[in-house]
Amino acid sequence: MRNGRKTAALLAAVLLLLSGCGSGRCGELRLQGIDQLERGKYQEAVESFEQAMRAGKGRISKEQFDILKYRTEAEYMLGDYEAAGKTLDILTKADGEREEYQTLRERIAAKLLVRDAGTALNENRISDARRLMDEAAAAGMQEDRDLAFDEIVYLEKTAQWQAAYDAMQAFTEQYPSDSDTEREKRFLETRIAEWRENPFRDESAAETQAMGEISDSR
DSSP: HHHHHHHHHHHHHHHHTTTTSSSSSOOOOOOOHHHHHOOOOOOHHHHHHHHHHHHHBSSOOOHHHHHHHHHHHHHHTTTOOOHHHHHHHHHHHHHHOOOOHHHHHHHHHHHHHHHHHHOOOOOOTTHHHHHHHHHHHHIIIOHHHHHHHHHHHHHOOOEEEEEEEHHHHHHHHHHHHHHHHHHHHHHHHHHHHHHHEEEEHHHHHHHHHHHHHHHOOO
16 A cells, blocks of 8 residues: 555656646747757756756646657766666656657667676676677667777777777777877777787787686686
């Protein structure tokens, strides 16, 4: 009975949040948020959509569902995947599960795999990183910039210098450079030069990769 009351209270809160976007201010804030989202100002967009929902008055409307969908997208682009998931939960509770919402949910889950792979690489959990990267790719993230960068870091950490250098070349051709990219590129240029001068490079690379696997197992 207590759980039933909690569920009813949650639904009531959701419905209150989604009261219709009847006021002019609500519509203005919605359009402002969409404009900010399109211009890459994701934090500002989230704030505008939040204000739009609070400004809404009257009955529940499809426009409010639309605002929540845009807010989910803004939170996703901001990199706040947990918040995006929570907003999507509110949306599906109020509007029901739809195919487009399921697609959004799958995108969020896949991006979390990419994020976790990066964390595993930073912590030198090489096998975990490889597994998470493969799962992310299987989930449709093959063209994701962060996953492509993680692949380069993985190749570096397993001393596959030529493959890492080639991947970096392809990466810089496809994506705009930033400070992290330039730093990694300079690092790889140095390492590839050293690697080419090392007569024992193949044995060294194999040993480094094996050490990473041993470290994972501890």
